[in-house]
Amino acid sequence: SQTIHQWPATLVQPVGSPLSLECTVEGTSNPNLYWYRQAAGRGLQLLFYSVGIGQISSEVPQNLSASRPQDRQFILSSKKLLLSDSGFYLCAWSPGTSSRRVFGPGTRLTVL
Template sequence: SQTIHQWPATLVQPVGSPLSLECTVEGTSNPNLYWYRQAAGRGLQLLFYSVGIGQISSEVPQNLSASRPQDRQFILSSKKLLLSDSGFYLCAWSPAVQETQYFGPGTRLLVL
């Protein structure tokens, strides 16, 4: 069966520090991969998605970037965090866009 992992679960970082959040999927190949951000009590904001290795589409211009170095690995990064980067970050995968998205447990990021 397929599983999706995200880590860390919680992260507290100072403003201006770098960020690296990792997401990996097991049990499937060539998944569509997604990074979302969710502010408290709010909806999902799509940040990046990828349909294949090295293929990244950005939805929102900001100081975040994403990479897909391997088929089932999706990394969200920042060189310098801003206070506004605080939030709940969700990674998801799907076999195809018309199929169900399966979400990871999320990472709570607090930038101080």
């Protein structure tokens, strides 16, 4: 069966510090991978998605970037965090163009 992992579970970082969140998927190959953010009072906002290694699409202009160095690994990064980057970050995967997303457990990021 497929599983999706995210770490860390929680993170508190100062403004201006770098960020690296990692997501890995097991039990499947060539998944579509996604990064979402749930900010206070807002829904699930799609940040990035990837259909293959090295292929990244950005949905919104922002302070973040994403990379996919391996088939089942998706990384969310920032060189300098802003206060507005605080939120709950969710990695998700889907097989091909399926409408369903399977979400990871999430990372709670607080930028102080």
